[in-house]
Amino acid sequence: MKPAIEVEEISFSFGGFRVIDGISLSGNDGETLGIIGPNGSGKSTFFDLLSGFRTAESGRIRLNGRDVTRMAPEVRASHGLGRTFQRTAAFYGLTVAEHLRIPRLARRMPASDRVAAAYQIVEELLGRTGIGERQHEPVESLAAGECRILDLARAITQAPCVILLDEPFAGIDGAQEKAVTTCIRQASTMACVILVEHRLEALLSLVGRVLVFHQGRVLATGDPSEVLNRGEVLRAYRGELRESPSS
Amino acid sequence: MLLGGSTRPWERFGTPAVGGVVALLAVLPLALGDLYFAHLVAQGSLLLLYVLSWDLFCWPTRQVNFGHTFFIAAAAYTSGLLDTRLGLDPWLAMALATVVAAFAAVLLGLMTLRLRGPYFAMVTMAFQLMLFRFLFLFSDLFGGGEGVIGIRPLVGRPLAAATVTSLFCLGGFVLCVLFRCSTPCLLLRASGADDSLARATGVHVWRYRTAAFGLSGALAGLGGALHAHTFRQVTSELGGDWSAALVVLLGVIGAPLGIAGVASITLAYFAVKQLLLPLGGYDAPVLAGLLLGWMIWRTRVRSSRQAGSAMAKGTAL
Numbered sequence: 001m002k003p004a005i006e007v008e009e010i011s012f013s014f015g016g017f018r019v020i021d022g023i024s025l026s027g028n029d030g031e032t033l034g035i036i037g038p039n040g041s042g043k044s045t046f047f048d049l050l051s052g053f054r055t056a057e058s059g060r061i062r063l064n065g066r067d068v069t070r071m072a073p074e075v076r077a078s079h080g081l082g083r084t085f086q087r088t089a090a091f092y093g094l095t096v097a098e099h100l101r102i103p104r105l106a107r108r109m110p111a112s113d114r115v116a117a118a119y120q121i122v123e124e125l126l127g128r129t130g131i132g133e134r135q136h137e138p139v140e141s142l143a144a145g146e147c148r149i150l151d152l153a154r155a156i157t158q159a160p161c162v163i164l165l166d167e168p169f170a171g172i173d174g175a176q177e178k179a180v181t182t183c184i185r186q187a188s189t190m191a192c193v194i195l196v197e198h199r200l201e202a203l204l205s206l207v208g209r210v211l212v213f214h215q216g217r218v219l220a221t222g223d224p225s226e227v228l229n230r231g232e233v234l235r236a237y238r239g240e241l242r243e244s245p246s247s
Numbered sequence: 248m249l250l251g252g253s254t255r256p257w258e259r260f261g262t263p264a265v266g267g268v269v270a271l272l273a274v275l276p277l278a279l280g281d282l283y284f285a286h287l288v289a290q291g292s293l294l295l296l297y298v299l300s301w302d303l304f305c306w307p308t309r310q311v312n313f314g315h316t317f318f319i320a321a322a323a324y325t326s327g328l329l330d331t332r333l334g335l336d337p338w339l340a341m342a343l344a345t346v347v348a349a350f351a352a353v354l355l356g357l358m359t360l361r362l363r364g365p366y367f368a369m370v371t372m373a374f375q376l377m378l379f380r381f382l383f384l385f386s387d388l389f390g391g392g393e394g395v396i397g398i399r400p401l402v403g404r405p406l407a408a409a410t411v412t413s414l415f416c417l418g419g420f421v422l423c424v425l426f427r428c429s430t431p432c433l434l435l436r437a438s439g440a441d442d443s444l445a446r447a448t449g450v451h452v453w454r455y456r457t458a459a460f461g462l463s464g465a466l467a468g469l470g471g472a473l474h475a476h477t478f479r480q481v482t483s484e485l486g487g488d489w490s491a492a493l494v495v496l497l498g499v500i501g502a503p504l505g506i507a508g509v510a511s512i513t514l515a516y517f518a519v520k521q522l523l524l525p526l527g528g529y530d531a532p533v534l535a536g537l538l539l540g541w542m543i544w545r546t547r548v549r550s551s552r553q554a555g556s557a558m559a560k561g562t563a564l
Contacts, residue, residue: 051447077449085447091440094433102437105430106449154448 002065004029004080004192005050005162010059010069012049019045021216022059027192029161032184034203034224035196037213038237043196044086046213047164050194051083052076064161078107082160086167086196090139090147097135099150103158114190118159121186125153128179145172149180156187163187165195169202181205200228212236261507262424269295269420269510273413277406285409289477291517292416293470294497297490298513299423300466301498302506304459306427307435310363314355314371315467315494317378320486322348322468323475324383327395330476337399341472345465352464356457363442372491379486394482401476412477419466420510426462427506431455500541 003026012020019042027033035043048054050061052073061069063079071079091099100122109115126132129149131142142150152168168180184206187193197203203210203224210224214236220227227233273292276285301315326344329335335343359370383389390396400408426432438445438452445452475481484490497516501509519537523530 053443053447073443073446074449074451077447083447085444089441089444091437091444093436093440098433099437102434102445102450103448106434106437106445106451151444158448 001028003027003062004031004064005194006060006062006065007050008060008062010049010056010061012045012054012057019216020049020056023213023216023218024059025194025211025218027162027194029192030189031209032188032193032195032207034207034210035194035213036198036200036203036210037219041213041236042216043213044166045216047083047166047194047196050162050164051081074106077158077160080159080161081164082155082158082162082191083164084148084151084155084166084168086170088144088147088171089151090142092140093138095136095138096131096142096150099139100154100157103154107158109159112159115159117190118156118187121183122153122156124186125149125156125179125183128182129176145176148172149176152180152183156183159190161191163191163193165193165197167197168195169197169199177202204228261505261511265507265510265514266417266420266424268514269413269417273410273417276413277410280406282406282409285406285413286477287521289409289412289416291514292413293474293477294517295510295513296416296419296470296473297467297494298497298501298509299419299506300463300470301494302502302509303423303426303466304463305498306502306509307432307439307459308456309439311368311495311499312371312463313368313491313495314375315463316486316491317375318348318352318464318467319471319474319490320379320383320481320483321351321471323471323481323485324389324395326472327398327475327481328388330398331395337401337476341401341469341476344472344475345468348468348471349461349465352467353457353461355464356460360453360456375486375491376488379483379488383483383486389483390481392483394480395475396480398475398479398481400479401473408477412473415469415473419469422466424506431459435459496538500538503545 005025005027007023007025009022009024010020011018011022023046025033035046037043045054049056052068052071052075056069059069060067063076063081066079068076068079068081091102103109123132129146131146131149134141139147139150148168148171152165155163155165165184168184169177172180181202184193184195188206195203195207207224209222210227211218212220212227212233219236220230220233269292272288276282276288297315297319301312304310305312322344325347326337326340329340329343330337355371355374359367362370384392401411402408434445434450435455437448438450438455442452471485474485497513498509501512504511516534519534520530523533526533
């Protein structure tokens with residue numbers, strides 16, 4: 001079986017400064033991967049490269065075996081890539097219900113078991129967080145945390161095979177965190193989920209594998225409990241590791 | 248839902264009400280047999296079509312297009328010249344002129360695909376200012392400042408011709424209402440709210456944007472061509488700077504109240520302008536005063552609503 005996502009040695013620079021340096025990754029359906037690293041280590045840029053908002057200078061990105069390296073974000077979305085953003089992103093001016101209709105209308109998705117399963121997950125998430133009762137309200141009436149949950153719901157309604165979640169727990173309270181955790185667990189049964197998150201306890205409860213980014217490279221990868229005890233990882237987080245080990 | 252899920256009473260009931268008024272105005276001159284009134288209604292209806300066609304692209308995408316009157320003038324001149332110089336049937340000339348305007352709009356849409364906010368506004372303004380002067384004002388082909396005269400009407404009787412124009416404008420109004428309820432409009436609204444998010448969701452923003460720009464240009468062009476054949480002349484005034492500013496002004500003021508708001512504001516402006524005609528040149532300060540009063544009132548209503556919303560969310564300081 002082909003991996004849901006395959007990244008081969010991708011690199012990217014900002015004005016000569018290499019922010020992503022030969023990163024490789026592979027994720028299968030049903031797998032949840034976590035990406036951690038200090039600020040500026042290239043996590044969000046990596047997500048931008050995967051979703052097509054930036055184009056890799058070298059390397060390859062494949063979705064279900066299809067090369068999408070040069071494809072635009074909307075085309076990657078139609079090939080099964082969903083993502084959320086680090087910032088609070090929402091379609092302000094639309095109602096909650098309209099917001100959630102956009103993926104289906106944009107991609108003209110036919111009814112399928114996969115789509116039905118995605119909608120079931122979203123319905124449960126919205127029910128648990130109380131957003132479901134506010135479907136006819138404009139998005140701007142939601143609090144920032146609720147907007148993040150709505151963004152997560154929007155990404156799942158795309159019924160993607162790969163979901164990139166950029167700090168899904170930022171700005172949400174305890175009860176909402178539980179609902180989001182359950183939702184991500186459910187989503188990972190139908191897709192490969194890749195998470196960037198600073199709240200380690202929330203991340204560790206979800207992921208089976210973690211990658212630690214440092215200065216645009218993968219510093220360590222493997223089982224979360226083992227990786228987080230490595231000396232170089234702790235030093236990178238404390239800001240004591242100035243250069244990546246290979247340089 | 249008819250109005251794209253709108254729950255605002257003003258939009259739900261205002262749109263059919265305004266549509267009814269426009270329809271009544273279109274047929275009333277024919278019933279009364281008054282040519283002056285018919286021309287007045289046609290003039291008001293055409294202004295409505297210009298503003299609605301501007302709103303068709305600008306409202307969902309949240310952009311301000313200052314180049315809209317170029318499409319109007321381009322179609323008016325094209326239709327006029329095809330009729331007077333080549334002797335083409337007025338209906339055919341009008342159809343071709345509409346296509347020319349749509350084509351110009353698609354070109355401008357492609358040129359400004361990646362531009363947003365003030366950059367989009369500036370480029371469209373430059374487009375209008377530059378092409379309007381080079382093509383319509385300084386070129387002999389377009390008759391310079393005097394324009395093109397002696398254009399044949401669409402139908403023989405002047406009263407019927409004016410009514411045909413008003414009915415076309417009513418059709419334009421219905422088209423704009425239907426567009427607002429459509430899926431492409433919803434997807435454009437999504438891209439207008441957050442371009443990156445829309446693209447990440449799978450919305451082909453450039454396709455919808457270019458198509459909507461083309462449709463907006465075609466409707467504006469239809470209005471321009473109708474103007475040429477109704478008033479049997481085209482002058483540079485039609486595509487001038489004041490017309491460009493007026494369309495933007497009416498569109499921006501009416502947009503928060505939905506399509507019914509845009510139509511009401513435009514028709515109200517036209518009616519007030521006619522009432523102020525006896526003041527001669529002094530109508531401008533009166534209109535400016537009314538505009539200022541409206542803006543202050545809107546700002547107050549808006550800030551009190553925002554304060555209420557913040558109190559409800561518990562985020563007020």
